[in-house]
Amino acid sequence: MHGEGGHQPPRPATHTMSDNQPTQTSVAVGDGAAIPLKSDAGLFTAWRIAFFGSILLCLFLAFGRPDQYMAIFKFVPEGIVITFQVTIGAILLAIVFGLIAGLGRISANRYINGIASLYVEVIRGIPLLVQLFYIYYALGRFVKIPAIMSAIIAMAFCYGAYMAEIFRAGIQSIHKGQMEAALSLGMSRRQAMRQVILPQAFKIVLPPIGNEFIALLKDSSLVSILAVSDLLRRGREYASETFNYFETYTVIALIYLIMTLFFSKLISIMEERLNDGH
Amino acid sequence: MTATKRPMIEVSGVSKFFGSFQALHEITFSVSDGEKVVIIGPSGSGKSTILRSINCLETIDRGRITVGGKDLSNPQTDICKIREEVGMVFQSFNLFPHKTVLENLTLAQTVVRKRSKKEAEDIAMELLRKVNIAEKAGAYPAKLSGGQQQRVAIARSLAMNPKAILFDEPTSALDPEMIGEVLDVMKTLAREGMTMVVVTHEMGFAREVADRVIFMDHGRIVEEGTPEHFFTNPTHERAKLFLSQIL
Numbered sequence: 001m002h003g004e005g006g007h008q009p010p011r012p013a014t015h016t017m018s019d020n021q022p023t024q025t026s027v028a029v030g031d032g033a034a035i036p037l038k039s040d041a042g043l044f045t046a047w048r049i050a051f052f053g054s055i056l057l058c059l060f061l062a063f064g065r066p067d068q069y070m071a072i073f074k075f076v077p078e079g080i081v082i083t084f085q086v087t088i089g090a091i092l093l094a095i096v097f098g099l100i101a102g103l104g105r106i107s108a109n110r111y112i113n114g115i116a117s118l119y120v121e122v123i124r125g126i127p128l129l130v131q132l133f134y135i136y137y138a139l140g141r142f143v144k145i146p147a148i149m150s151a152i153i154a155m156a157f158c159y160g161a162y163m164a165e166i167f168r169a170g171i172q173s174i175h176k177g178q179m180e181a182a183l184s185l186g187m188s189r190r191q192a193m194r195q196v197i198l199p200q201a202f203k204i205v206l207p208p209i210g211n212e213f214i215a216l217l218k219d220s221s222l223v224s225i226l227a228v229s230d231l232l233r234r235g236r237e238y239a240s241e242t243f244n245y246f247e248t249y250t251v252i253a254l255i256y257l258i259m260t261l262f263f264s265k266l267i268s269i270m271e272e273r274l275n276d277g278h
Numbered sequence: 279m280t281a282t283k284r285p286m287i288e289v290s291g292v293s294k295f296f297g298s299f300q301a302l303h304e305i306t307f308s309v310s311d312g313e314k315v316v317i318i319g320p321s322g323s324g325k326s327t328i329l330r331s332i333n334c335l336e337t338i339d340r341g342r343i344t345v346g347g348k349d350l351s352n353p354q355t356d357i358c359k360i361r362e363e364v365g366m367v368f369q370s371f372n373l374f375p376h377k378t379v380l381e382n383l384t385l386a387q388t389v390v391r392k393r394s395k396k397e398a399e400d401i402a403m404e405l406l407r408k409v410n411i412a413e414k415a416g417a418y419p420a421k422l423s424g425g426q427q428q429r430v431a432i433a434r435s436l437a438m439n440p441k442a443i444l445f446d447e448p449t450s451a452l453d454p455e456m457i458g459e460v461l462d463v464m465k466t467l468a469r470e471g472m473t474m475v476v477v478t479h480e481m482g483f484a485r486e487v488a489d490r491v492i493f494m495d496h497g498r499i500v501e502e503g504t505p506e507h508f509f510t511n512p513t514h515e516r517a518k519l520f521l522s523q524i525l
Contacts, residue, residue, distance in 0.1 A: 180335050181372035181431075185386035185438055186362030195385060199376050 051261040054254045061251070072238060072251045079234030080255065086152055086220045086230060091213050093156030098163020103193075105168045116164065123161035129222050131158050136226050151223040159216055163209070170205035171197055203274055210267035214260050221256070231255060284347075286311045286442055286473055287332055287364075292341030294327060294497075301327050303497045304341070309442070314474045316484040316505075319494035320520060325477040326369075328494075329444050332475070333366050346441070362390060365435030365443040369450050371427040373419035379406065379430050380415040383437045391438065398437075405433040409463050425456025429463055442473035449480055481524060485509055493517045 061069040104116025135154035174197050182192030224233035232252060239248040285308035294302040302324045309315050317325045330336045332343055334350055334357045343350045345360050373382050383402035387393045406412040409429040419427055428448055435443055449457040461483050468474060468487045484491055484505055491508040493501040501517045512518050
């Protein structure tokens with residue numbers, strides 16, 4: 001669940017500035033599946049075992065025990081689509097919220113800064129599940145929108161607060177000489193932020209955002225509490241009809257595991273590409 | 279060079295505090311159009327602080343700085359406009375690492391000066407040729423040596439057609455063999471009549487290029503005069519001591 005242990009805002013880690021080099025700050029984030037780097041051999045192997053193991057297990061269950069499992073594999077995938085809709089919708093919206101709030105957190109304007117900080121503090125202090133209920137029913141009282149939309153908004157609102165801290169740390173990790181150089185060329189603060197600081201900060205925050213994506217993918221299972229037919233809810237529906245609870249949740253867990261492992265690998269590849277670049 | 283025109287940069291009675299530490303004590307000097315002023319002094323003497331104040335990268339607590347007759351502390355003054363006219367070259371180059379050399383030069387031209395891409399690139403290439411680094415136009419700054427980066431930084435500043443350029447210890451972060459190439463570029467600019475305020479430890483450069491040398495210590499201007507006067511016959515003990523240590 002979101003907010004439990006280890007979910008820290010990224011902090012500028014090694015700040016060894018060799019004057020001319022951009023600060024490629026590595027950002028340590030605890031939540032989400034561990035992102036395997038090639039250098040981390042043990043984890044890499046663990047990733048392989050887990051990933052290919054679960055795929056093999058799925059294949060074995062589906063074709064080795066078709067009478068028990070085939071029906072499950074046929075019933076739940078509809079939920080995967082919903083899970084992705086919620087996750088992708090929420091992460092995109094959370095990036096928007098996070099960027100706005102993150103910029104607010106470093107704003108010199110007291111009021112903007114205060115509002116952004118309040119948002120971050122309040123949201124991070126309330127469990128995601130409670131927020132999900134709260135926003136879902138609060139929205140439901142005033143506006144008529146589909147369940148999936150309010151689920152996405154609720155998730156994004158919560159994750160935006162964590163994202164704000166990532167953006168804030170990312171922006172602050174850019175050497176202040178960059179802002180000064182841009183200003184000294186006559187750029188306004190806004191131009192400098194857009195043209196010089198943010199493009200560099202985005203590169204730094206990409207890995208932690210990827211991590212947030214994986215955490216969000218997992219937390220999206222919470223929306224099954226609401227009337228959203230995501231992967232977990234499809235499983236619950238199936239299980240409550242057939243009473244095959246163990247089999248169903250085995251499949252659900254395996255599918256989640258395959259998805260998160262797949263994405264963590266994707267993110268680590270992306271991260272390596274970024275580091276190989278200039 | 280005679281400096282009889284109205285001062286381009288006027289610093290009068292400027293004091294600056296970092297907490298309770300007073301970094302600048304009542305600094306007063308002016309720079310005329312076309313003049314080359316070199317500020318020297320030991321580390322922590324406030325040289326960089328006063329230079330940065332002229333570009334509004336530091337705020338001052340007392341006194342007044344005017345650039346082209348405009349008071350920097352007047353809220354009506356458009357600081358961006360002043361920065362367009364007064365370039366700055368940093369000790370740490372501060373090139374934009376996510377942009378190529380060419381893009382480093384064209385960015386502010388297109389964003390601030392609103393030049394077309396083509397026009398900006400033409401100006402950029404001309405300046406890169408001038409600082410002898412045109413062949414690296416497509417490279418990213420990380421692939422350049424320190425001396426090359428600093429020459430690009432100077433070209434970037436020139437691309438805005440500034441009326442004056444402030445140099446904040448431009449060669450202090452360089453390996454010794456690269457200092458010369460950067461100083462050569464600066465000397466060329468000086469010959470072309472650019473107004474320059476240079477904070478440096480390069481005494482040879484000060485002696486050769488400066489119209490006037492300002493010696494600072496502990497946030498005060500201790501001595502001010504022609505390089506000849508300063509290097510051969512300084513009035514103050516502190517300046518004599520500094521010179522004996524550095525020369």
